Amino acid sequence: MRIDSTSEIETNMTEVTQKDPLVLFMPSGKRGRFPVGTPILDAARSLGVYVESVCGGRATCGRCQVSVQEGNFAKHKIVSSNEHISPVGPKEQRYASVRELPDGRRLSCSAQILGDLVIDVPQDTVINAQVVRKAATDRAIERNAAVQMCYVEVDEPDMHKPLGDLDRLKAVLEKDWGWKDLLIAPHLIPQVQGILRKGNWAVTAAIHRDMDSSRPFIVGLSPGLKNEAYGVACDIGSTTIAMHLVSLLSGRIVASSGASNPQIRFGEDLMSRVSYVMMNPDGREAMTKAVREAVNGLIGKVCAEGGVDRHDILDMVVVGNPIMHHLFLGIDPTELGQAPFALAVSGALQYWAHEVDIEVNRGARLYMLPCIAGHVGADAAGATLSEGPHRQDKMMLLVDVGTNAEIVLGNRQRVVAASSPTGPAFEGAEISSGQRAAPGAIERVRIDPETLEPRFRVIGVDKWSDEEGFAEAAAATGVTGICGSAIIEVVAEMYLTGIISQDGVVDGAMAARSRRVISNGRTFSYLLHDGEPRITVTQNDIRAIQLAKAALYAGIKLLMEKQGVEHVDTIRFAGAFGSFIDPKYAMVLGLIPDCDLTEVKAVGNAAGTGALMALLNRGHRREIEETVRKIEKIETALESKFQEHFVNAMAMPNKVDAFPKLAEVVSLPERKVLTDDGSEGGGRRRRRSRE
Ligand code: FES
Numbered sequence: 001m002r003i004d005s006t007s008e009i010e011t012n013m014t015e016v017t018q019k020d021p022l023v024l025f026m027p028s029g030k031r032g033r034f035p036v037g038t039p040i041l042d043a044a045r046s047l048g049v050y051v052e053s054v055c056g057g058r059a060t061c062g063r064c065q066v067s068v069q070e071g072n073f074a075k076h077k078i079v080s081s082n083e084h085i086s087p088v089g090p091k092e093q094r095y096a097s098v099r100e101l102p103d104g105r106r107l108s109c110s111a112q113i114l115g116d117l118v119i120d121v122p123q124d125t126v127i128n129a130q131v132v133r134k135a136a137t138d139r140a141i142e143r144n145a146a147v148q149m150c151y152v153e154v155d156e157p158d159m160h161k162p163l164g165d166l167d168r169l170k171a172v173l174e175k176d177w178g179w180k181d182l183l184i185a186p187h188l189i190p191q192v193q194g195i196l197r198k199g200n201w202a203v204t205a206a207i208h209r210d211m212d213s214s215r216p217f218i219v220g221l222s223p224g225l226k227n228e229a230y231g232v233a234c235d236i237g238s239t240t241i242a243m244h245l246v247s248l249l250s251g252r253i254v255a256s257s258g259a260s261n262p263q264i265r266f267g268e269d270l271m272s273r274v275s276y277v278m279m280n281p282d283g284r285e286a287m288t289k290a291v292r293e294a295v296n297g298l299i300g301k302v303c304a305e306g307g308v309d310r311h312d313i314l315d316m317v318v319v320g321n322p323i324m325h326h327l328f329l330g331i332d333p334t335e336l337g338q339a340p341f342a343l344a345v346s347g348a349l350q351y352w353a354h355e356v357d358i359e360v361n362r363g364a365r366l367y368m369l370p371c372i373a374g375h376v377g378a379d380a381a382g383a384t385l386s387e388g389p390h391r392q393d394k395m396m397l398l399v400d401v402g403t404n405a406e407i408v409l410g411n412r413q414r415v416v417a418a419s420s421p422t423g424p425a426f427e428g429a430e431i432s433s434g435q436r437a438a439p440g441a442i443e444r445v446r447i448d449p450e451t452l453e454p455r456f457r458v459i460g461v462d463k464w465s466d467e468e469g470f471a472e473a474a475a476a477t478g479v480t481g482i483c484g485s486a487i488i489e490v491v492a493e494m495y496l497t498g499i500i501s502q503d504g505v506v507d508g509a510m511a512a513r514s515r516r517v518i519s520n521g522r523t524f525s526y527l528l529h530d531g532e533p534r535i536t537v538t539q540n541d542i543r544a545i546q547l548a549k550a551a552l553y554a555g556i557k558l559l560m561e562k563q564g565v566e567h568v569d570t571i572r573f574a575g576a577f578g579s580f581i582d583p584k585y586a587m588v589l590g591l592i593p594d595c596d597l598t599e600v601k602a603v604g605n606a607a608g609t610g611a612l613m614a615l616l617n618r619g620h621r622r623e624i625e626e627t628v629r630k631i632e633k634i635e636t637a638l639e640s641k642f643q644e645h646f647v648n649a650m651a652m653p654n655k656v657d658a659f660p661k662l663a664e665v666v667s668l669p670e671r672k673v674l675t676d677d678g679s680e681g682g683g684r685r686r687r688r689s690r691e
Helices: 040-047 090-098 165-177 186-198 262-266 270-279 283-306 322-329 378-387 484-496 508-512 539-563 575-580 583-589 606-616 618-630 642-649 660-665
Strands: 008-010 022-026 031-033 065-068 071-073 078-080 105-107 117-120 147-153 202-208 217-223 230-236 240-247 253-260 313-320 349-352 365-368 396-400 405-410 415-420 441-447 454-458 517-519 524-529 535-537 570-574 600-602 670-674 680-688
Touching: 022 040, 022 078, 031 040, 040 117, 078 117, 090 105, 147 165, 165 186, 165 202, 186 217, 202 313, 230 283, 230 322, 230 606, 240 283, 240 606, 253 283, 262 270, 262 283, 270 283, 270 322, 283 313, 283 322, 313 322, 313 378, 313 606, 322 378, 378 396, 378 405, 378 415, 378 570, 378 606, 378 618, 396 539, 396 575, 396 606, 405 539, 415 539, 441 484, 441 524, 454 484, 454 524, 484 524, 484 535, 484 539, 484 575, 484 583, 508 517, 508 524, 539 642, 570 575, 570 583, 570 606, 575 600, 583 600, 583 660, 606 618
Parallel strands: 008 031, 022 117, 230 313, 313 365, 396 570, 570 600
Antiparallel strands: 022 031, 065 105, 065 117, 071 078, 147 202, 202 217, 230 240, 240 253, 349 365, 396 405, 405 415, 441 454, 517 524, 524 535, 670 680
């Protein structure tokens, strides 16, 4: 039965008439009419609304909780009231006396429909709230996990019916829960008899229903009522591995943590890791081992934080860029290091977790999201799933900036994707005073347009550098260098204050105005911090930033051309870098195209959020598999116009593209043409970049 979220479903449970109560489930919006006396859980099931249940309606697990939304819902023509649900009966009373039942919550297996109702199915997982600094729109992930826990009471053996213990277990799982053609993980077969007897013939089976085979699998078996199951969503980044531990039954995030990717010791960036594999016969194996150990270590950490036994983890979803994806799975990434950047496998993959050395429950499964292209990986697929360009009408640009920027652009009609070789400049490498974001690193910069004096903030200190008490506050961390967000800001501020020209040349004439502009012989630098260490922004630093931002913008521009659009409606910055850069400065520099600034949002680790969505709802797995199949991949290196876009994008914000929306909020400087040595050449043209 196809469920339309807006239309009313005529259920065929029994004779249903227009007089029967109308029940609307939120947040899914599915609704239908049901005879008086129908348990809410049955109504939800018949509409395909996922409500958890472990005990099979015995009112012992407490997993089926719902609440009634009271009020007049005119749009739906429903007046919903607690009077329209059966009073709390003995089963619920018994549950509430043994375990806690929060105010207003009802057990949907016991509560029956008496009249029209709006029923709220609580979704404990609200995404975005914790992954971004400013929560945009919090949304709930509707649960429909791949693992379902099913409590059953198995018939005891009978000499007259010589059916095996496992077969009787399967029979009751079919009778009580409707599971047909069940398979069982082989390691459980020798344990079945012992577990059944230990549980006095009552057991909880963990059923996985998202295997390569369409048949459901018994992946876990516990004596008695096992009222919990956990899953792990993991994003393997080249620098950091991030993980969420989540209850598959409630959707609650139990713990989240991160760790450095130990592969860094084999090479800082992706390409140096590919080279390491090419140069060392055991290189691939060593890096696979290192990342798997790190994932296992992180599982131990989140389990300790959440007070969870790692053997209660039954499902896992992993995302990563193509090289991390391949190395984690033990695949040689050499082909990804050279054109045509062939992936060994691009589709979604399913494993037993133990097959990739992950130490969790022996029956745990592992799902890898599909990769989009040779340099646009399962992490970009995760970010796409999280932000959903394919789910909306607006033209959305989704950018994950790393040493290799992954770019996705699209809407409901069409989605295109590419990667662009931005290099490590945005992460502080290739910059004379650059460093990773860490205490002591300058993260914010402002330059006074009159005096050209800077003020800045460093990570770990609340005060700005020109505020009283800054020196004392910064004594512990020191001022050690510039991190990515500040590199963007300082170059943008230098442009806005006229220290550099639109072409990125430091204006030597400014040396007469400010001691901050200093000569290095043929070129000039800007002195940002006159202390120990001395922090300057050199002409070379600016060039490195220009090259990186031009590569990113040129990639974006190619995708815009493919889509036939001149502007984008909304921009999402994914990844750690995106969380800390100020969208205004990113636009002043021309990293991203012109757009209403209120439409530019940082979304934190969107790849990890996508993994979480796929973990909690297997529908999202099908959604991203289908979306990725349809995404059109653009290979920037093969596009003849890339070079032209790149050259234009070297200017700030851009030589040819206008930034009218940005110009409404920022006064962009007049165009000034300087030769490479910082002297005026070609004269001044009174042309504003908005024109
Ligand atoms: Fe277990 Fe309702 S299904 S308490």
